[in-house]
Amino acid sequence: MAERGFPEAEFHRRRDALQGEMARHGLDALLLTSAADVFYVTGFLTRFWESPARPWFVVVPGTGDPVAVIPSIGAALMGQTWLSDIRCWDAPFPGDDGVSLLADALAGLVPEGGEIGVPMGLETQLRMPLADYADVAARIAPRRFVDGTAAVQRVREIKSEAEIDRIRAACGVADRAFARVGEYAAAGVPLERVFRDFQRVLLEEGADWVAYTAGGAGPGGYGDVISPAGSRPLQAGDVLMLDTGAVRDGYFCDFDRNWAIGPADDTAKRAYGALYAATGAVLRDLRPGMLARDVHGQFIRELAARGTVPGGGRLGHGLGITLTEWPSFTAHDTTVLRAGMVLTLEPGVEIAPGVIQVHEENIVLRADGAELLSARAPEALPELT
Amino acid sequence: MAERGFPEAEFHRRRDALQGEMARHGLDALLLTSAADVFYVTGFLTRFWESPARPWFVVVPGTGDPVAVIPSIGAALMGQTWLSDIRCWDAPFPGDDGVSLLADALAGLVPEGGEIGVPMGLETQLRMPLADYADVAARIAPRRFVDGTAAVQRVREIKSEAEIDRIRAACGVADRAFARVGEYAAAGVPLERVFRDFQRVLLEEGADWVAYTAGGAGPGGYGDVISPAGSRPLQAGDVLMLDTGAVRDGYFCDFDRNWAIGPADDTAKRAYGALYAATGAVLRDLRPGMLARDVHGQFIRELAARGTVPGGGRLGHGLGITLTEWPSFTAHDTTVLRAGMVLTLEPGVEIAPGVIQVHEENIVLRADGAELLSARAPEALPELT
Numbered sequence: 001m002a003e004r005g006f007p008e009a010e011f012h013r014r015r016d017a018l019q020g021e022m023a024r025h026g027l028d029a030l031l032l033t034s035a036a037d038v039f040y041v042t043g044f045l046t047r048f049w050e051s052p053a054r055p056w057f058v059v060v061p062g063t064g065d066p067v068a069v070i071p072s073i074g075a076a077l078m079g080q081t082w083l084s085d086i087r088c089w090d091a092p093f094p095g096d097d098g099v100s101l102l103a104d105a106l107a108g109l110v111p112e113g114g115e116i117g118v119p120m121g122l123e124t125q126l127r128m129p130l131a132d133y134a135d136v137a138a139r140i141a142p143r144r145f146v147d148g149t150a151a152v153q154r155v156r157e158i159k160s161e162a163e164i165d166r167i168r169a170a171c172g173v174a175d176r177a178f179a180r181v182g183e184y185a186a187a188g189v190p191l192e193r194v195f196r197d198f199q200r201v202l203l204e205e206g207a208d209w210v211a212y213t214a215g216g217a218g219p220g221g222y223g224d225v226i227s228p229a230g231s232r233p234l235q236a237g238d239v240l241m242l243d244t245g246a247v248r249d250g251y252f253c254d255f256d257r258n259w260a261i262g263p264a265d266d267t268a269k270r271a272y273g274a275l276y277a278a279t280g281a282v283l284r285d286l287r288p289g290m291l292a293r294d295v296h297g298q299f300i301r302e303l304a305a306r307g308t309v310p311g312g313g314r315l316g317h318g319l320g321i322t323l324t325e326w327p328s329f330t331a332h333d334t335t336v337l338r339a340g341m342v343l344t345l346e347p348g349v350e351i352a353p354g355v356i357q358v359h360e361e362n363i364v365l366r367a368d369g370a371e372l373l374s375a376r377a378p379e380a381l382p383e384l385t
Numbered sequence: 386m387a388e389r390g391f392p393e394a395e396f397h398r399r400r401d402a403l404q405g406e407m408a409r410h411g412l413d414a415l416l417l418t419s420a421a422d423v424f425y426v427t428g429f430l431t432r433f434w435e436s437p438a439r440p441w442f443v444v445v446p447g448t449g450d451p452v453a454v455i456p457s458i459g460a461a462l463m464g465q466t467w468l469s470d471i472r473c474w475d476a477p478f479p480g481d482d483g484v485s486l487l488a489d490a491l492a493g494l495v496p497e498g499g500e501i502g503v504p505m506g507l508e509t510q511l512r513m514p515l516a517d518y519a520d521v522a523a524r525i526a527p528r529r530f531v532d533g534t535a536a537v538q539r540v541r542e543i544k545s546e547a548e549i550d551r552i553r554a555a556c557g558v559a560d561r562a563f564a565r566v567g568e569y570a571a572a573g574v575p576l577e578r579v580f581r582d583f584q585r586v587l588l589e590e591g592a593d594w595v596a597y598t599a600g601g602a603g604p605g606g607y608g609d610v611i612s613p614a615g616s617r618p619l620q621a622g623d624v625l626m627l628d629t630g631a632v633r634d635g636y637f638c639d640f641d642r643n644w645a646i647g648p649a650d651d652t653a654k655r656a657y658g659a660l661y662a663a664t665g666a667v668l669r670d671l672r673p674g675m676l677a678r679d680v681h682g683q684f685i686r687e688l689a690a691r692g693t694v695p696g697g698g699r700l701g702h703g704l705g706i707t708l709t710e711w712p713s714f715t716a717h718d719t720t721v722l723r724a725g726m727v728l729t730l731e732p733g734v735e736i737a738p739g740v741i742q743v744h745e746e747n748i749v750l751r752a753d754g755a756e757l758l759s760a761r762a763p764e765a766l767p768e769l770t
Binding site: 034074076077090123125131147195196212224227228 | 419421431432433435437438457458459461462475477478482503504505506507509510511512513514515516518532577580584585588593594595596597598599609611614630697698699702707708709711713719739
């Protein structure tokens, strides 16, 4: 298992990288509000984000260290991070829930007329009340909020070796858990019991928590990949898929595995074989400098060449502090792939109307190509009997 | 166990209640983007919200049924809900990630010059890219986005009997899991192993997933209630606290329990006794018509009268589809408490600087007072040996 947490040097590197991108984009500060961005800059790790009651703010100035503006309930935990400037209010406080404290912090850190980057683009959300955001914007004028998405994403998308180690550890948890599915999944077992046992085993194998599980099961394939489990028992002829975002030390894995319940039919086996081969081709050819849409294109070609109908939607994405990160392997994403990106390869095929099969592996892109972080799926569809 | 899901009549009731509040607030529609609001209106339940990649929209018009404007990946699952008008795009799509589809839907459902409520206030977040929100606002002019927080909160805060049954079932899961802590927590066991086993047992006792666990352990008390677990082993003289938001059928419980590791000292016992008694007094006196701040005030008085130092922050809150909901038992929250609200009573005391003890129970407020949903905590601090 990788060591817990990060040395302070890791956070200095992140600060410096963000400030470099900020300078390139003409930003005088960044205002960060999401669990992922705050964790990235500070190391502040808690499941308390599950409570929508309170906003949390970190300001990264153009030079110098980040400043946390947070509810008092987080003072002790934030006090254990590398940050020294931590400003608190007793939230939730109707009428001024951190608004004046945040506005004062921004006014003190950003020159008049300065621009403050806020992630506003694709795959971002502002995690604070919208009315309070407008209020802060009015208070800090003539300073302005502008889109800071690119500055954050160009930095976060390149993982350090320490981050890659964490994601590899999370993948190892899932590898070990997937190897044990035969202990509890079999014909006659309701899918909801399989989901519950899968989460239990992920914890036993070292997950700190299980932020995401999904899956499906049905004759030859399943209907979608985001549904919660129902009470239908597994049946001979089903293909079962389990997918997970298990978290270890604040980092996710995100990959799935498929099994046939009893002997698989030829259609399911062919779909599996095509997905395995298409993944192999991308694993072989992926290089820095390609665009995200190139990966999508290769998947579509490889799957079609094997006589299968490629699935719609994105066929993989970034991964790390959240279950999914940019870029997206769609026909439209022109993000340049670079060494240090951690990515999922997630091709899918449609076997029949409303019946799909999806594979997924996690990799880190190196200068010379893809390095697997998940153990490679079996070459042929495994059977549970 | 309560039955899964809800009959369609439950969603008709919710629609009607929202439209009633919308009429009172002069709103021609509501735009909902959060997992909780979307689930409330539609029954659409998935852990896929863990992926920040895609926004999801539900529009509640002034009359008629809600309209879902969602990524295609959710079409199959949303198709199983009671909604019939489901409009999809292939997300994530750079440049127009549902923006034109949402703007068209709003333009078709809301008259020119109409007002569309968006939750913007305390304890809300807009779950879509901020730049896209501004884009939609520009496209739908002269229709306007206005604050719809009150219309949503006045409806969601009153739980139906079906919802109360779900929360009671989630509380039952935690009750049974807390009763088994002695199976794995003892002096010498690292706190992180205790957390992992606690989550495992919550699953075994019927949680669909464990969205939240927190806790702490230290001599006589703990430092905060939001930290993840560390590797420090439990020691004689510690007070251990475990807190959970286990989810069943989309509804949370949120309460904690405390244990002494070996014999407890008198300070820890006195703190426990004061918290137990203060909770008992509020359980006895709570009535509809009181304000949220009245509960805070009673806790402060009851704790001080027993010679303890009341903790800061809020001393309880709403509960249901999310781990925490409004109102907040602070000195400042003037929300009127009404029958049908599900609430946590969460008093805390400071035993020494940086050492606290916190109790929590879940209740539903009835016309004649509080009805417990969690089993009452033991009257005296239990010991694990």
